[in-house]
Amino acid sequence: MLRLHKGWGMGRAVLRVAPHNKKADWGMAYRLGGPCVLALLWAALPALAQGASAQAGATRKQEQFETRLSPSPLTDGTRINITGEGRAHAELDGNKLTVSADFHGLSSNATSAEIYDGPGIAIPGPKAFDLTVTQGLSGTVSGSVTLSSRQVASLRRGHFYVQINSQKAPTGNLTGWLLPPHADPGQDVPVAGPGFLPQFAVPAK
């Protein structure tokens, strides 16, 4: 039995999106020789989620995104200062993005939190927005911003990431790329297909 990530007020939203995750077959292997079906699905899935929401009778189109916050890029030498974990949740309502997160386990007090807009999933990019963060070793992050249409597209492609900075890791302590919610079956529990498999690639040549 699959269980879903527990987030901040996301239970209903996740349950709306999850059936479409299944329909779209997130776990489908990316076939390099075929057309860009999966890449298009990747870009279109949040919109499908919107459609599901509408079908379910919701009055507003909301898209959900989430991520685990994990240590920012580190080495054996820097990991002593780059510790902790957390979860972030984002909801897109029209072009308004609301972000919330919690975190714990930092080695030094958090100093700032931001949303970045990278050129691709797991590729660092420029800062887009500031968020509000608890100035402590644990706490919460919150913020609400208005996105341009380009930024909405970027978010839907998985290019947005949340970053928490701290006193000892001022250029990145915790990081997480905002991706569509996905089921977590738990440790060692087999699922059909390859599991959640974000797609980076664009259409074949």
Added chain:
Amino acid sequence: MTMKKIFAISLLATALLGTTAIALDNGPFTADQAGAGRGLYAGNCAQCHGAGLQGAGEAPALSGATFIAAWGNRSTDELYNLIKASMPYGNGNSLDADTYRKIVAFVLAANGAKPGATAFTGAEKIKIAGIADGKMPAEMAQAAPASGGGGGQRPATSYPPGRFGLTVAGSLKSYDPVTDQMLAHPKDGDWLMYRRTYQGWSHSPLSQITTANVKNIQLAWSWAMNEGGASQVTPIVHDGIMFLSNTANTVQALDAKTGELIWENRIGPAPTRAYGATRALALYGDKVFVPTTDAKLYALDAKTGKIVWQSVIEDAKEGYSNTGGAITIHGKVLVGLTYCNRYETKHCFISAYDTETGKVAWRFKTIALKGEPGGDTWNNLPDEFRQGAETWIAGTYDPELNTTYWGTAQSKPWTRASRGSGNGATLYANSTLALDPDKGTLKWYYSHAPGENFDLDEVFERVLVDHGPSKDLLTIGKVGILWKLNRVTGKYEDSAQTVFQNVFDKFDAKTGEPTYRKDIQSAKIGDWISSCPGPAGGHDWPATSYDPKTDLLIIPLHQSCVLMRAEPMEKKIGVGGDAGSQQLFEMPGTDGNLGKLAAYNTTTMKALWSFQQKAPFLTGVLTTDGGIGFVGDFDRRFRAFETATGKTLWQTRLPTSVQGHVVSYAVDGKQYIAVESGLGGGSPVGKPTTLMPGVHHPNNGAAIFVFALPDN
């Protein structure tokens, strides 16, 4: 503030800065520290980084222009923290702080930093380029520390003292010489080569242990193995005798039913690295073939363990090694070569030796030089600066086509910017090579990652599977793309993505040729560039298993990413290394699960099932006709799972990380499962060590464990 005060403050600031500048001429350490550090370096570091701090293999240079290029803009406390946290390799923080301080002092001094009056504490934030220029003082160069054991503390990875040679004499009662026919059609109870069959399936036809009774298996016997170095063993079993390769190129013949030792030959030398394991022995005729970590090939008498002949593959003093094992075909033993990452007039190659005499039969050079086919794929680099394309996994073989298939590693240094290879494909790096095993001639090649840029090898196993009339070859590399080629022609057939990747952004639908992201193509020295997966893969040396009953390829996968920075590499003969700095991070969408096991149908190339877990897998997979798979992981867990579903059926925990290659064999009608617990290795061990500091395993515990059903 008055102008006078501002002027006075300026004067004071200038004076302070001046004082700082003068202080920077001297290093933040004393001569005593550097002197003491010499022996400590010899005892703890020189094994991997070299007596002259020149670096070798995956161990970077700790002196010279390469070191200054990588570390000049970084600070002394960074160097100290990195060394303390991660060294000796795999055993970070295992030495006392004062030892680390002295080693850092020695390294700085070896790069031209002058001792000062104040002892180094490790906390000094001094830019290294401000105190060191990479030029080793003449007196230090002349008195370079001996490699290993130079009076310092014994490193945790060292090999226990003992004599070498035939240390336990004995003789098998009988031995049935291994023939081509036996290799092509092994007895069900035998495991005659690296991945059991020429096709590289890692599958056993034994079926006594089933999905129903596997929960009852228990330990039949175990045998402690050499500690030190890296161990990723494949036990080889023939007629109830297990030939076991330990570190230090030690080979043992054991009774596979009881674990009784029959003979032992400690060929040596002692391990010089905590990575670079000997993964497999090979059998042919009445001999056992041992490709050693010092790049030699030995033939032992299978009955007695005595050396029959030895042949030098390449000069180990220049860093060359063999880790990939061997394959025997038509009276020849074929071996690869690794650590070809220095600028030399020589290049990496696959070679074949007569099994009776050890005489070289042929060599196939894996680098295309100027004027040769493919020689125009190196951006016109001089031949001596075209390196890499190691073969550190033994090939497979199709007897019907009389073709042997080998994968090659990436070109060196790792990044395009460091190599200066432009966007050239750097053939025959990261390719599948189809060779005639009798002549060593190239039949075809396929370049999986033209112009690789991140230490993402495509060197791993080539699995040969027929789908009706279609003769296919399957392989998967660190990017995590599962490739299917026609093994007659080398033509691309299909592929599938198994983990998240962001390295390629286009693929040619007909040829499968990938295109690297634009920022990768234009990256310069000093740029931090993202790569998912990182250097642990995707897929790495823990091999796949093909189950012919279900047409499933079970693939151990690793999920982490890297930011890699290209470092400059001095274009000079003898200089070498990988020249890539790394920062590791979690792969998006994996929720911190580094480990993933996935089953792909090789006809449809679709995943049937997969599961994730925190710890990455460190063994190859074994499947059997009992419908069971076996796999072990970094967190000491060894499990049996149902091949068709991935459901765990049985598991236990072993003393340390479970790594190597799981095998199954039978003696007197009883099926056994053998697996190793052990240590050492490159990225598959190093990356989780960095990313999962909360997962602990002992720094010893190398042993072979053999499981079976109870007799009753």
